[in-house]
Amino acid sequence: MKSVRVFKIALALLVGAVIILAFAACQREAEAQPVRIGVAGAHSGDLASYGLPTVNAAELVAEMYNENGGINGSRIQLFIEDDVCQPEVAANTAAKLVGDGVVAVIGHICSGATFAALGTYLDSDILAISPSATAPDLTQSGDYPNFFRTIASDDAQAQMQVSFALDTLDVQRIAVLHDRGDYGRGLAENARDFIEADGRAEVVVFDGVTPGAVDYSAIIARIQQSNADAIIYGGYHPEASRIVGQMRDRGMDTLFISGDGVKDDTFIQTAGPASEGVYATGPMDLSGNPVAVEAAQRHRDKYGEEPGPFFLEAYAAALALFNAIEIGGTTYEGITNALRNNTVDTSVGPVRFDARGDAEGVGFAVYQVQNGEYVELR
Amino acid sequence: MNYFLGLFVSGLTRGSIYALLALGYTMVYGIIELINFAHGEIYMIGAFTALILASVLSIAGLDAISILVIASLVAMIYSAAYGFTMEKIAYKPVRNSQRLSALISAIGMSLFLQNYVRLAQTSNFLPFPTLIPRLGFLQQLTFQVTSAQFVIFVTTTVVMILLTLLIKFSRVGKSMRAASQDKTMAMLLGVNVNRVIALTFVIGSATAALGGVLISSFTGQINFYIGFMAGIKAFVAAVLGGIGSIPGAVLGSFVLGWTESFGAGYISSDYEDVFAFAILVLILIFKPSGLLGRPENKKV
C-alpha cells in the first residue's frame, strides 16, 4: 500500500517534469540574428502603472531604430518580462533574460527588484539601465558596475528639496511624509536626515501614508495641528494629489514640496486647482527638449494616451543604450565603455554616465505649478 | 478639541466608505458563506462605468445633477449585471463542493476582472470627475465636513436602513433569511433558492457600485487596482461587526474607521493598518463571532 503511494507521488512528479522539459526544449530554439534587449519591470499588479510606460518607451525607440535598419544592420528584438516589482520574481525574470541571451536590460523599475536581479546580470556580463530605481546604494555601494540609471538617486533629490526648502523658502517647521514604498520612504528618510543635519529647521512630523487608502484626513489633521510650514513628500502623484486636494479643501496653505514621482502632468490634472503652487523637483529642462517633445508625441500617436510615469527616463535609457551598442558593439565592455565615454541627446537632456553608473547630464531643477503648468524656477 | 472632532469626522468618513462595501460583502456571506474576493472588483467596475458614462454625458452637455443620477444608476445596473453573471459562471457550479473551492474561484474572478479592466481601459490613474455638487449649508459648520463626506455618510445610513427593512419585512428578505439558515429546507418550503442567491448578488453588487461612484468622487481618482485593498478592508469591517449581520457591518466599519483615524492622528499613520488589524484580533478574541454576530452554537 505504501509503495503505491510513493509510486503515485513519483508518477505525478515525473509527468510534471517531462512536461516542463518539453517546454524548455521548445523555448530553446530561436533565431540568433537580432540584438536582444530585455525590458523588465512591473507589468501587472499594483505597481503596473509605473512599469508599463517603460515598455512603451522601449517599444517606441526600438521601432524607430528598426525602421531605419536597426543597430549596425541588426534588428532590435525586445524581451519584455514582468517582475511584479517583487525581488524573487525579479530573480527569475533575470534568469529568464539571461537564458534568452539578451545583451542588456532596460529596467528594473523598483529598487528592490533591481537589487535582486543585478547579481544575476553581473555574473552573466549583462548590464542593466534603469529609468526609475533610485536607491542610492545601487550606484554608491560600488557592488554593481553593470548598473546604470537615467534618474538621479534619492539622496541627490532629497538634498535639492531640503536646500530649496531651507534656503529659498526659508521654512522652520517641516513635515516629512512618504508612501511607505521603497522609493518614497528612501527619499523621505534622506530628506529627514538632511534637515536634521542642517539644524536650521525642525522635522515636526515624520510619517507614512497608505497608498490606496480611502481617506487621508487624519494625517492631514495632524499636520495642521503641528503647524508645519511645509511638507516634503516622497511618493507618487496619486496619493500626492489627494493629500494636496484635501489640505486645500480644509483651507490649509502649507507648502508642498515633492519629487519626480509627482512632477507629472497627471498630478495637475488630478489635483485640479489645488495643485497650484506645489513644488516638485524633477529632471531639468524637459519642456524645451525636442527629444522629449517628440517622444511624448510619438506615444500619443501610437498608444492614444499621454505617457505615464518614468516614460521620458525610460525613453532616454533606451536611446542611450542603443547608441552605446551602435558605438561599442554588443559586448559587455563595448557597451559599458560607450555609455561612460559618450554623451547622447536624450529625452532627459544630454546624458553621459559616470564610473558608478549615475547619469551626469541628468540634473535636477525645482518646478512649481503655475496656472496649471509646471514651470521651472531659476 | 477641534483636533479630536476632526479625527472623529475623518473616522466617520472612512467608516461610511468601508460600510458601503461591507454591506454587500456581508449580504453575500450571510447567504452562501462565501468570502467574495471579487466584491472589490465589482466596486471598481462600478466606478469605471460611472467614469466612462460621466465623460460621455458631459461631452453630450448634460448638467451636473443629471450626470450624477444617470451615471450612478447605470453603474449600479451594470455592476448588478456583473455580479449576476459572476455568480452564474464562477460560484453556482461550485456551490455544492467544498467551501474553499468557491473561495479560489472568487480569487480567480478577482484577478480576471482586474486585468480585464486594465487591458480594456488603462493602467494609469484616471482623475474621477467631481460628481457630487457642493452643498452650501455645510460651509457654516465649525468643523470641516466636505459635501462628499456628507453625501457618503447619508447614503450609507439610508442604504443600511433600506437593506435592514428589506431583509426584516419583505417577502424577498424572508426568503433570504430562510435560504441562509437552511437551503434544503427553504427549497422544500417553496423558496426558489437559486433566484434568491442571484438576487442577493444583484443587490450586493448594486450597493458596491453606488459605493464606487461616491467613494471615487471623494478620492478623485481611480485605477484598476482600487478594488483589492478596499475589498480587504471591507471584509475586515464585515467580520469585525459579525459577518452576515447588516447593522454589524456598519458598526464594524465605524469601529475600524475610528481606530484608523485616531491611531493615525494620535500615534502614527505608518501603523494605521496595524491598529486596524490589531483591533480586529482583539475583538475576535473576546467575541469570537464579531460584535453583532450570532454566536455559533453547534449541536451534535
Next chain:
Amino acid sequence: MSSQATTQPQPGRYLAYAWRSLLVSIWFAILTFPIIVIRANTITGTITWRWHNIGWIVGGTFVGSWIWRYFLERKRAGAEATMGPLRQRLAAARAVVTQAARRPAVARGGIAALLLLVVAFPFVGGMYQTNIMTTALLYVVLGLGLNIIIGLGGMLHIGYIAFYALGAYSYALLNLHFGLNFWLALPVGALVGGLFSLAIGIPVLRLRGDYLAIVTLAFAEITRLVLENWSSLTFGTAGIRNIPRPAIAGIRLTLPQTTTFVYFIMILMVVLTIFVVNRLENSRIGRQFVAMKEDFIACQAMGVNIARTKLAALGLGGMWAGLAGVVFAARTTFINPASFTVWESIIVLCTVVLGGMGSIPGVITGALVLILVPEYLRAFAQFRMLLFGAVLVTMMVFRPGGLIQKRRRAYTISAQEKQVAAEIGDPGIQG
C-alpha cells in the same frame, strides 16, 4: 436544460446549445460594452470608441459559452450516470498502474527513472528553468506545510506567509549581525517560524472557519507592516541585500553552480517534507488532526485535547514555512517586505486547494501548476494574469475538489463479514 440531460448526445441538444450561446454572447456584448468599447481618458478629456472590440467579444463568448456548456453538461452527466468510455479507460489505466506499482521491481524502476530526471533537470533545463523550478519547489514545501494546518487540521489559515517572512528575516539579520551561515540558519528559521505560529495560535484557539481566516490574515499583515516600519531593525522597505548564497565550506561557486546547488537543496527538502508529512498522516497525532477536522465535537468527546492538537498542527506548519524562508532569503540574496504580502498567502492557499486538500501528490501538483503556469504564460505578456484568473475559475468549476483528490485509506469488508453483520443487525457495517 438539466431536464434534457441524458448520457447520449442528441443533435437537438447542440442546436439548443447554439441558441443559448447566442443569447449568452449578446448578454456579454451588452455587459462589456462600456468598458470594452468606450475608452474615456479624463486626463486629456477624450473618448475613444472601439467598435471592433465588440466583434471579438461576441465571437469569443459564443464559442466559449458553447464549450463551457458542453463540458459542464458532461461533468454533470458523468456525476449522475455511468462512466463514459473515456472515464472507463482512465479507470482501467489507473488500475493497471496501481497493480504494476504493487510489484516492487516496477515501483523501483519508476522511482529510479524519476530520480534520474530530477538529477538531470538542472543540466538539461538551463538556469532559468532551474530557477523557476526552485521557486516551484519552495512553494511545494510551503504548500505541504500549509496542508498540515488546512488539509489535515482543518483550520483555514490565510496568514501563512508571515512565518515564511520570519524565516527569511531571521537568516538575513542573523547573518548580517553575527555572520550566521546558511546551514545553521535553517534550524533557527524553522524554530522561529514554528514558535511564532504557536504564539499567534494560542489567542485564536477559540476561533473557527472564516473568523480564524481573517485573524490569521490580520497577523500576517501586522507582521509585514512591522517589518516595513521598524527600519532600525529590519531596514524597512529598503530591504536587506547581499545575503550570502548557500556555500559548501570554502568553495566559491559560480552563479549557475549555486543555482543548481540550491535546486538540489530544495529537492532534498521536498523529499524530507514528503517523508515527514506522510509519516505524520498515519501517526497518532495525524489521526487526531483528521478527527478534529471531520467532527470537532465528536473528536473532543472522544478525549482528544483539541487545544493541544490545534497547536501541534500550527507549530508544525509554521516550522516548514520558516525553513523555506531561509532558503528563499539565501536564494534571492535580497529580501524586503514586498515579497510577503497577503497575495502571497493567497497563492499558497491556492496551491493547497487547487491541488487537492490533504493529498500530498495533489499539493505538489498544485504548487507546480500555480508557479509554473504564470511563468509559461509569459508568452502571453499582458494577458498573463487575465488568463491565470480564468484558469483558476475554470479549474475550480470543473474540478472543485482539486486536481488530485485525497483518497482516504479504505478498509474493505468482505461479503462474509457483511453477512454476519446482517445477522446480528449491526447497521454500521451494513451501510
